[in-house]
Amino acid sequence: MADYAYNLDKLSSTLDAGHLVEVRESPRKGLGLFARETITRGTRIIAEYPLLKAVTVSSHGVNVLAAFHNLPPFKQQAYLGLHEYASDTFKEENDWESLSDLDRRVLAIFAANRWGRDVFWLASQFNHSCIPNIHNAHNPTIQMETFHSIQEIEAGEELTVSYIAGICARDERQAQLKKWGFECKCPVCQDTSDDNKLEQNFAQIAFLSQELKIAGALPSKKTLDAFRRMAGLMRSTGLVGKYLHNCYLDAAFCSAVLGSAQMAMLWTEKEVEVNDYCLGKDHLDCQKEVRVMRQLRSAAKSKRPFHYTHISWVLDWDQGPE
Numbered sequence: 572m573a574d575y576a577y578n579l580d581k582l583s584s585t586l587d588a589g590h591l592v593e594v595r596e597s598p599r600k601g602l603g604l605f606a607r608e609t610i611t612r613g614t615r616i617i618a619e620y621p622l623l624k625a626v627t628v629s630s631h632g633v634n635v636l637a638a639f640h641n642l643p644p645f646k647q648q649a650y651l652g653l654h655e656y657a658s659d660t661f662k663e664e665n666d667w668e669s670l671s672d673l674d675r676r677v678l679a680i681f682a683a684n685r686w687g688r689d690v691f692w693l694a695s696q697f698n699h700s701c702i703p704n705i706h707n708a709h710n711p712t713i714q715m716e717t718f719h720s721i722q723e724i725e726a727g728e729e730l731t732v733s734y735i736a737g738i739c740a741r742d743e744r745q746a747q748l749k750k751w752g753f754e755c756k757c758p759v760c761q762d763t764s765d766d767n768k769l770e771q772n773f774a775q776i777a778f779l780s781q782e783l784k785i786a787g788a789l790p791s792k793k794t795l796d797a798f799r800r801m802a803g804l805m806r807s808t809g810l811v812g813k814y815l816h817n818c819y820l821d822a823a824f825c826s827a828v829l830g831s832a833q834m835a836m837l838w839t840e841k842e843v844e845v846n847d848y849c850l851g852k853d854h855l856d857c858q859k860e861v862r863v864m865r866q867l868r869s870a871a872k873s874k875r876p877f878h879y880t881h882i883s884w885v886l887d888w889d890q891g892p893e
């Protein structure tokens with residue numbers, strides 16, 4: 572088994588559509604994942620178990636090193652084939668000078684590829700885009716990380732995820748991406764002209780979400796209108812993943828608090844649609860949302876006065892591993 576190498580064939584699972592993608596050079600980004608054929612929205616392209624799982628992401632990376640040294644040789648070999656990058660901050664945090672060359676490499680690979688505490692093999696080939704076409708999430712039912720297409724993807728097109736948190740303006744995005752040591756070359760970031768419509772949309776979404784945060788997003792006609800505008804901007808920008816889902820969720824709850832079961836139901840239907848293509852119908856969160864949608868449907872049909880407390884809202888979303 573010593574010369575066993577991780578490869579696409581060995582990893583392809585009956586739970587995903589890994590055969591639809593290939594790993595190859597992506598201009599100025601190293602390797603990347605590309606569609607072999609047209610991929611429809613909502614396809615579970617990858618469902619993967621971690622190659623390396625650290626117990627915690629504690630300082631000095633001891634847990635990461637222990638996890639690596641406990642792997643069987645073929646997995647260590649696969650891991651060491653992944654891209655590495657360690658920022659100066661990461662090196663300082665990890666007492667770089669005291670480490671062996673191998674341990675530095677192990678930690679630099681962890682820094683460049685980790686999703687929380689986990690490093691996946693195939694999913695480590697995803698490059699970043701500020702407008703990604705793939706959404707990743709932990710699926711507790713199958714205990715795997717899943718990667719779904721959130722747009723229709725054409726044959727030959729690159730598949731991308733977002734490495735960063737939140738929807739923010741270019742400067743903040745670039746600052747967050749410093750951790751991975753590159754300047755983003757996605758289409759939004761490359762266009763530095765003042766009339767970059769997509770960038771203007773990013774700035775407006777960031778502004779609206781900041782305003783809502785400051786206002787504490789207390790349900791009112793004004794906040795509902797802000798969620799509606801934000802959702803429209805996200806759709807026209809192509810940001811159709813979890814932030815759009817969250818926006819629909821907020822709009823649904825806001826409509827319910829304002830007393831309209833009908834409007835809450837319509838927003839929830841949109842929310843369910845986004846969640847289904849981001850997570851897959853077997854995800855517990857999708858099933859919980861469908862239950863909320865059914866309650867709202869019957870409340871909307873009923874002649875009885877409606878109050879938002881009649882609905883069992885979903886409060887325990889699955890966040891997946893840290």
Ligand SMILES: C[S@@+](CC[C@H](N)C(=O)[O-])C[C@H]1O[C@@H](n2cnc3c(N)ncnc32)[C@H](O)[C@@H]1O
Pocket residue numbers: 599600601602603653654656683684695696697698699700751752753754755756757
């Ligand atoms: C998780 S790896 C992705 C796979 C990597 N391209 C490879 O060759 O194995 C992350 C690294 O890919 C590169 N990268 C990812 N997204 C990029 C982007 N939008 N623009 C430029 N480089 C990118 C950076 O070097 C980054 O540190």
